[in-house]
Amino acid sequence: MVFGSIFAMLVIGALAGWLSGKIMEGRGFGLLGNIIVGIVGAFLAGLIFPALGFSVGGGIVASILHATIGAVILLFLIGLVKRT
Incomplete structure (x- = not known):
C-alpha cells in the first residue's frame, strides 16, 4: 500500500466511524x-467483504x-461482548 491509499482508508474509516x-x-x-x-471496521470490511463476494x-x-x-457490525459485536 502506498501512503495515499493508507491515508484515504483512515479518512474513510473516520467518516464511517x-x-x-x-x-x-x-x-x-x-x-x-x-x-x-470506524478505521478498524473499514480495514476489516476491506479484507472480509471481498472474500465473501x-x-x-x-x-x-x-x-x-x-x-x-x-463499522456497524464491529460496534454491534463489541456491544455484545461488552454486555456479557
Whole structure:
C-alpha cells in the first residue's frame, strides 16, 4: 500500500466511524472511539467483504458505505461482548 491509499482508508474509516456512531445510537464509544472503530471496521470490511463476494460498487461513496457497514457490525459485536 502506498501512503495515499493508507491515508484515504483512515479518512474513510473516520467518516464511517462517525456515521456508525450515529446509526448505532447508544452503543458508541464517543467521537474518538467511534472514529477508531470506524478505521478498524473499514480495514476489516476491506479484507472480509471481498472474500465473501460482497460488493457495493466502486468510488468514494461505495467505500464509505462499505466501511460504515463494517463499522456497524464491529460496534454491534463489541456491544455484545461488552454486555456479557
